[in-house]
Amino acid sequence: MNSLTTYLFIAALLFSLGIFGVFQRRSLIGMLIAIELMLNAASINFMAFNRFLAPDPIVGQIYTLFIMGIAAAEAAIALSIIVALFRRLRSINIERAQELRG
Amino acid sequence: MNSVQSLIQPHLLAQAGFAAVVVLTFAGALIAVFPRNILYNILGLIVCLTGVAGLFVYLGSPFIALMQLLIYVGAICISIIFAIMLSRPLHLSVPKRRLPKVGLAAGVGAVVFLMLAGIISRTPWQPAVSRSSDWSVTTLGHYLLTRYDLVFEAISLVLLVAILGAIVISGYARRRPS
Amino acid sequence: MTSSWFQDPTLLAAALAALLPFVTFALIMIFTRPYPKLSAAISIAAVSVSLVCAIFLLSSHWHLEKPIQYAAKWIISGDIYIPFGFLLDQLSLVMLTIVAVISFLVQVYSLGYMAGDPGFARYYAFQSLFAWAMMTMSIAPTMLQFYVFWELVGLASYLLIGFYYEKFSASEAGKKAFVMTRFGDIAFFLGLLLVLFNFGNLNILDMNSVDVTARMSPALITLSAILIFGGVAGKSAQFPLLTWLPDAMEGPTPVSALLHSATMVAAGVYMFARIFPFFSHSAAAMNTFLAIGTITMLLASTMAMVTRDIKQVWAYSTVSQLGFMVMGLAAGSYFAGIFHLTTHAGFKALLFLCSGVFIHEFETNDFFEMGKYGGRGLKVPMVCMTVAAAALSGLPPLSGFFSKEAIMGGLAGLHNPVWLWAGLLGAFLTAYYSFRLIFSILFPRKIEKTHQGEHGGHGHGHDGGHHHVGIYWVMAWPLIILASITLVLGFFHTPLENFLVGHHGGAEAHGGHHAWLLYVAVGLALSGVGLAWLEFGRKGASQVGFVEKIEPMSRLFANRWYIDHFYRRFLDYFIYGIVSNLFTRNDRRVIDGGIDGICRATVGSGWALSFLQSGMLQYNLMVMFAVLALVALYFFF
Numbered sequence: 001m002n003s004l005t006t007y008l009f010i011a012a013l014l015f016s017l018g019i020f021g022v023f024q025r026r027s028l029i030g031m032l033i034a035i036e037l038m039l040n041a042a043s044i045n046f047m048a049f050n051r052f053l054a055p056d057p058i059v060g061q062i063y064t065l066f067i068m069g070i071a072a073a074e075a076a077i078a079l080s081i082i083v084a085l086f087r088r089l090r091s092i093n094i095e096r097a098q099e100l101r102g
Numbered sequence: 103m104n105s106v107q108s109l110i111q112p113h114l115l116a117q118a119g120f121a122a123v124v125v126l127t128f129a130g131a132l133i134a135v136f137p138r139n140i141l142y143n144i145l146g147l148i149v150c151l152t153g154v155a156g157l158f159v160y161l162g163s164p165f166i167a168l169m170q171l172l173i174y175v176g177a178i179c180i181s182i183i184f185a186i187m188l189s190r191p192l193h194l195s196v197p198k199r200r201l202p203k204v205g206l207a208a209g210v211g212a213v214v215f216l217m218l219a220g221i222i223s224r225t226p227w228q229p230a231v232s233r234s235s236d237w238s239v240t241t242l243g244h245y246l247l248t249r250y251d252l253v254f255e256a257i258s259l260v261l262l263v264a265i266l267g268a269i270v271i272s273g274y275a276r277r278r279p280s
Numbered sequence: 281m282t283s284s285w286f287q288d289p290t291l292l293a294a295a296l297a298a299l300l301p302f303v304t305f306a307l308i309m310i311f312t313r314p315y316p317k318l319s320a321a322i323s324i325a326a327v328s329v330s331l332v333c334a335i336f337l338l339s340s341h342w343h344l345e346k347p348i349q350y351a352a353k354w355i356i357s358g359d360i361y362i363p364f365g366f367l368l369d370q371l372s373l374v375m376l377t378i379v380a381v382i383s384f385l386v387q388v389y390s391l392g393y394m395a396g397d398p399g400f401a402r403y404y405a406f407q408s409l410f411a412w413a414m415m416t417m418s419i420a421p422t423m424l425q426f427y428v429f430w431e432l433v434g435l436a437s438y439l440l441i442g443f444y445y446e447k448f449s450a451s452e453a454g455k456k457a458f459v460m461t462r463f464g465d466i467a468f469f470l471g472l473l474l475v476l477f478n479f480g481n482l483n484i485l486d487m488n489s490v491d492v493t494a495r496m497s498p499a500l501i502t503l504s505a506i507l508i509f510g511g512v513a514g515k516s517a518q519f520p521l522l523t524w525l526p527d528a529m530e531g532p533t534p535v536s537a538l539l540h541s542a543t544m545v546a547a548g549v550y551m552f553a554r555i556f557p558f559f560s561h562s563a564a565a566m567n568t569f570l571a572i573g574t575i576t577m578l579l580a581s582t583m584a585m586v587t588r589d590i591k592q593v594w595a596y597s598t599v600s601q602l603g604f605m606v607m608g609l610a611a612g613s614y615f616a617g618i619f620h621l622t623t624h625a626g627f628k629a630l631l632f633l634c635s636g637v638f639i640h641e642f643e644t645n646d647f648f649e650m651g652k653y654g655g656r657g658l659k660v661p662m663v664c665m666t667v668a669a670a671a672l673s674g675l676p677p678l679s680g681f682f683s684k685e686a687i688m689g690g691l692a693g694l695h696n697p698v699w700l701w702a703g704l705l706g707a708f709l710t711a712y713y714s715f716r717l718i719f720s721i722l723f724p725r726k727i728e729k730t731h732q733g734e735h736g737g738h739g740h741g742h743d744g745g746h747h748h749v750g751i752y753w754v755m756a757w758p759l760i761i762l763a764s765i766t767l768v769l770g771f772f773h774t775p776l777e778n779f780l781v782g783h784h785g786g787a788e789a790h791g792g793h794h795a796w797l798l799y800v801a802v803g804l805a806l807s808g809v810g811l812a813w814l815e816f817g818r819k820g821a822s823q824v825g826f827v828e829k830i831e832p833m834s835r836l837f838a839n840r841w842y843i844d845h846f847y848r849r850f851l852d853y854f855i856y857g858i859v860s861n862l863f864t865r866n867d868r869r870v871i872d873g874g875i876d877g878i879c880r881a882t883v884g885s886g887w888a889l890s891f892l893q894s895g896m897l898q899y900n901l902m903v904m905f906a907v908l909a910l911v912a913l914y915f916f917f
Contacts, residue, residue, distance in 0.1 A: 007161070008222045010124060014131055014150075016215035021135035023207030023902045026199070029186060031898075033134050033147050036178065040154050043170075047161040055230035057237050058245050061166050062253075064158075065246075068173045069257040073264035075178045079185040080268035203898075210906045217909040220916055 007048035015041035026093050028082045032075065039071045120160055127153030138199060144182055151175050165239045290337065291350055294366045294419060297333035297376065300326040301383075301412035308405035316400035320391060323404040327384050327411055334380035334415075338373045342779065347485060349421050362482060367421035370780045371618065375418040375550050378625045379543050381765075383411040385758040386538040389633055392754035393534050393640055403443060403532070410436035414543055418550070423472055423482040426551070430468075430511070433547055434461050437539050441531040450530040460524040464514015471507030474500065488557040498562065505558065505565035508551075509572075516548025516602045519576045523847070525599050526583075529591040533639055536591060537632030545598060549605045549621050556614050569610035574702045577603030581709035585716070590635045590647040593717050597672060597710060598628055604687060604706060611699065613690025615777050620683035622776070623769055627671040627680055630762040634665035637755050638721075647717050651724030660756045662722070664763040669718050671766050673711035673805045679770035681802075686773075688801050700797075704804055711808025719816035 014037055021034025043064045050060020130153055133146025151174040158167035246254055304326040308319045341348070351363030387407055394403055413436055417429035435458075442454025476482055478496045486492075492501065512518060517525040525545065529536050539545070552559065552569075559565060577600045584596035601624050609617035637658060638650050671680035684707060691700045 004227050005222055007157070009219065010127070010157070012215055012218035012222060014127065014154075015218065016211045017128075017131045017135055019214050019905060020207050020211035023210055023898050023905075024135070024199075024204050027140060029140055029182060030143055032182065033143050036147060036174070037131055037134060037150065040151065040174075044154060044157055044161075047158055047163065047166065050163075051161045053227060053229045055233050057162070057234065058242050061163050061242055062245060062250055064166050065169060066253065066257055068169060069261060072173060072178060073261050075181060076264050076268040077271070079181055080272040082185055083188055083272045206902060207898075210902050210909070213909045213913075214905055217912045217916075220913065224916060 004048055004052040007044060007051075011041040011044040011048070014038075014044065028078075028085065028093075032078050032082070035078075036071065036075070039067060039074075043067050119156075123153050123156035123160065125153075126150075126156065129153075140186060144179060144186075147182075148175055148179050151179070162237060165242065290340070290348065290368065291366070293333040293337050294350070294368060297330040297337070297380065298366070298412065298416045298419060300329055301408040301410075301415065304408040305405050305412060308401055308408065313401045313405070316404075319401035319404045320387075323408050324384075324387050324391075326408060327380070327387050330411065330415065331380040331384045334373075334377045337368065338377045341368065341373060349485065351421055354425075362422050362424050364425055365421050366419045367484060368419060371550075371553060372419045374618065374622060374776075374780065376415055378546075378622060379411070379414045379418060382538060382543055382625055382629050383407070383414075385629065385762060386534045386633070389537075389636070389755050389758040390532075390534045393636055394532060397532075399443065403440075406436055406439045406443070407538070410440065410539070410544070414547070417547065421484060423475070423484060423487065423555070426484070426554070427469065427472060430515070430547065430551070431465065433544055434458065434465070434515070437461075437528075437544050440535040440539060441528045443531050443535065447530070453524075453527040453530040457524040457528045460521050461514040464510045464512070464521055467507045467510025468514070469511075471504045471510065474504040474507065478504075484554060487555055492558060493561055501558075502562040502565045505562050506568060508555070509559075509565065509569055512548040512552050512569075512606070513572065514548070515551070516545050516606070517576075517599045518548070518603060518606060519572045519579070522576055522580065522599050526592050526595040529589075529595050533591065533632060533636030536595070537629045537636065543625065545602055546605075546621050546625060549602060549609070549617065552606065552609050553614065553618050553621070556609060559609075560612065566610050566612070569606055570699060573603045573606030573610055574699060575603070576600065577607065577706045578702060578709075581706055581713065584713040585709065588648055589645045590638065590650070590717065591632070591645055593647070593713060594628065594631050594635060597631075597714065600706060600710065601628070601672070604684075604703070607699065607703060608687035608690050611687070611690040611694055613686065613693070615780050616683065616686035616690045618780055619686055619773065619776060623671070623679035623683040623766070626762055626769055627668040627678075627766045630664055630668040630759060630766055631672065633755070633759055633762065634661040634668065637661040637759070640755070647720050648724070651721040661759060664759045666718055666722075667763050667766055669714040672714050673809060674707055674801065675711075675805055675809075676802060677767070677770070679766050679768075682770040682773045685798060685801065688797055692797055704801060707801055708804040708808045711805040712812050715809045715812035716816050719812055723816070 018034045018036075018038035018041060021037060022031050025031050025034060046060045046063045046067070050057055050063075054060055127150050130146045130148070130150025134143050134150055135146070137143060137146070151170060155167040155170040155175075158164075158170055301323075304323050307322060312319045312322065347367060347369035349365065349367050351365035354362050354364035356362075387404070390403065390407070394400055397403065410433065413429045413432035417426055417433060420426040420429060438454045438458040441457050442451045444450040445454075472482060475487065475496075478500055479487070479492060480495075481487070496504075514521050517523075528539070531539070559569070580596045580598075580600035580603060584593050584600065587593055587596065601620070605617045605620050605624070608620060638647075638661060639645060641658060642650050642653055644650065667678065671678035674681045674684035688700070688703055688707075691703045694700070
């Protein structure tokens, strides 16, 4: 539990699960949830590097805080897009949002 | 009491806690990803984020763990729930799952994991030569308002713009008859 | 040097003279365009300051020893150094003064001529632009600065010729002037580049020094001199490019006076004089110029003999006099060319301004009509015009006489007598066509005094309205000033010559001042006048010139020797027929075909690739990540 690679592997697994979720879900909200997982994986990485490698343990924490801020902004925008798309398509199924189909 | 204390070693307790947190994280992540009912997903996400908060405690920063709970669990998950509530009870009609797509997604996920794992195991991680041990929240706040104040302001601006944009986007759709 | 900017009166005056008109132009265009009176006032004030400065410079440097040069660094590239600044020597001072005087008089005159025109403020803005460009050009220290302002002069001239832009022929004439001079300017620029690359310097003083022969081979000097002369031919309407000038008469008459008689077209000749020593390094080039000048002079004189348009006559005579100046310079008599340029500026501006009064009064350009409606009733312009025409013809006490004699003297100094005879023939023709016009107005066959009130010469002058009297005098004063200049300028022959060529020593070729030449020239001019009198002046004259009796000849002259037709044919057959046809083919087949092919290929491949584009966000992302992961794997293992 006290080694860097443990945490990195946990984060990598979380990230891969997120990717899997993003690709596999058919609802937009599901995809958003998966993206949150990926962001969290990134946060874990930052905190781990901060804990084991960084010269100044404050910087990683600040980065993590900023990631949270970005995540909040991203969630707000994504949710509003989802709501708008739902009004338009009467669905949040990503496979129906194919207006750019070639 | 004494016997119990001696029975359960402190580091053993810590390891058990760590295992619990990891299990919590992955169980939450799996629930967040797999079930087709979206409410389950959200609950899974909450569990997973709580687990990550626990990991942050183990990484030495209870403050960030608290913030994680506050922002993610308290704000983001709740707003997702609100979004579900705003868009009719469509979550009840669960979309079907198509096996090829799931397989493909699993394949890509596996490739990415392999790549990450390879990079992690192959990189010789070197800690910095001199490392300070100042983890106090005071210093963190000090840094936020001195060295990183520009970033801090930028993040605030981004948040403001994001909120305005969210209002505009959803409001625009409301005015539009469809 | 910069610290003494305001302490050095010379520099201050030069800067003021050269830059004030530009400030005026900007002011008028930006702020005062809606206020015509204010704009005119600003413009005239600025140009009078320039005039005062110019006269101050001329008088304070009357005993100038060597040229004064002020220069700021402008372009430095390797060993090429091109300054921007002022060069004050005898020639540029004289030119500056001429430009300032003519600009000032024309602007005052325009107060009357342009009164009530909707574009009044715009007109003054363009006048100021022109004055700025012309003055800065006159005192340019390098050929590059000279070229820049030369082009600005061209622009101002285009704007002024096309001033009545709503009139089709005017805008056409503006374009023609612009494009035709452009041909010359391209050659000019090429010549400058040749000099720049081979000599490494465009400084006028350096170009005029003997160093040039050391650093450039004679053939190269000849080539660049002929190329540079292309600019002269364009601007001064010399032989191959002479047809734009008569068309340029579409502009307002004061503009014709300013640009196309006294200053702008003289810019070409001025440039010739400016780098005269450079040109004179090449005898072959000088002979070419001499031929071109002669051809131009004779062609233009013949054209002037048949036209009925008063402005056209003066335009042709301008072309022919410019040809005369080029002849004089090319014959090696530097001073004679400049002197003729100076006197010509005076009397030609006078001629145009007088014509302007007639045109303004009778609203026609046909001088036979003017005569018919009582043109001789306008006393002041009539007298002034006669004086100017006499000067143009080279009759004795007037300025033109002295300058023409000087050029004739130069021509007589040449070995080949052809040039002298051509010059004398030109003098005869000039006298003939000028007095053809004068006599036609003075002694019309019949006078229709009661013509329509509006157009009656007397009627208009007197009962046409009181405001006209004021306008008439605003226009008359510049005429009187110019007429007196024309009268006296000739007697300044010697001081001017000492001023201009004092330190050039006795190198000038006017040892050929033969007495017989003087009598022959005056005699020929008088016989020209006499012929004109016989045909147009005496009672019961037919008022049909001898040229007009010979049908093919008059047709040839009236059609300008078919030069324009030749250009048109050339355009039609060569440019449109062959060159642009080839370009069109190239466009259609090669370029369009290529583009179309690319288009088709793009559309086709897009169609093919669109199967990949399902519109499914997740597949796109999936591919993206998979590729990213594979690339990373490839690089790490």
